[in-house]
Amino acid sequence: MDTFTPTFATHVPPQDVVGKQGVCARQFRSVMTELCTALRSALDDERVTAEDSLRRAAEILQEIGGTPTVAKEPVRGGLSPWQVRKVASYVDANLDRSIKNEDLAGLVRLNASHFGRAFRNSFGEPPHEYVIRRRVERAQGLMLSTDASLSEIALDCGLADQSHLTRLFRRIVGESPRAWRRARLSAPGDVQ
Template sequence: MCRQVAANDLLVPGSPLPAEENDTSAKGGLAGWQLRKVIRHVEDNLGHSLPCYDLAAVARLSTGHFCRAFKTSMGEPPHAYVIRQRIRRAQTLMLHTEDTLSEIACMCGLTDQAHLTRLFRRIVGSTPKVWRTRWRAQLG
C-alpha cells in the first residue's frame, strides 16, 4: 500500500508553516486579501522570475513596505518564501514525475540542476537525488 505524501512531509521538521495554515494577521503585516493574492501569484508563477517589486505590486504596496509586512505575516522574507516554495514544488515533481533534475530545476524557476542542488541541500539537508531515491523507496 502506498503512503500518501502530505505537504508537511516535505522539507524538514520545524520549517515555517505553509501560508494557508499561518492565518493570523499580525500587526503591521499584510491584510488577508493581500497575503492570499501574493501566495496565489507565487504558486502560479514559480517557473518564472518573482522579484519583490512584482510581489509588492500584487499587494498594492511599495517594495519596502511589502517586504516588512510580508516578513511580519509569514515569519520570513519574500525571497526566502519563494525559494522554499520552489523546493517544495521540486520535491513534488521528483516524487510524481520521471523528469530529470535539470528539467525539474527549470520548471521551478531555478537556473540549472546545480542551483537546485545547492538550495535543496541548504534547505532539506540532502541532495535531490538522495532525497528522491529515499522517498521513492519509502513510498513503494
C-alpha cells in the same frame, strides 16, 4: 490501477499554524510529505497497507495536537488576509518565472520597502526566502510524482540548472535532491 500523486496545500504562514504543542507549518508539511510518500508506496502494493498508514497518520496527528487551525486575526504590521492569499497564489502560479519583490508589492498595492516588512511579519521570512522554499517544495512534489530528470525539474521550478537546485535543496532540506528522491521512491527490499 490508481496511482497517488502528492499535492501540496496552499501555504499558511508559519505563525498562523497552531496546535496544542505549537507544531509549526514546516514540521506539519514535512510529516505530510512523508505521509504522501508512504501512501504512494502502499497504494502501489495493496490497499490494506494504505488504510493502516492512514490510521497511523491520524493517530500521530492527534498526538501532536490535532488538526492545525488558522489564526482569525491578521498579524499586526503584516499583510491583510486578502494580500496574503493574493501573494501566495501569485507565487505558486509563477514559480517557473522570475518573481521580483517589486512585482509582489505592486500586486498588493504597497511600496517595496513597506511590503518587505509586512511580508516578513505575515510569513515569518523575507519574500526571496519564501519563493526559494516554495520552489524547493515544488521540486519535492515533482520528484515524487514524475520521472523527470533533476535538470528538467530545476527548470520547471524557475531555477537556472540542476546545480542551482542542488545548492538550494541541500541548504533547505539538508541532503541532495538525488539522495532525497532515491530514499523516498525506493521500496523496502529493492536493490539499486
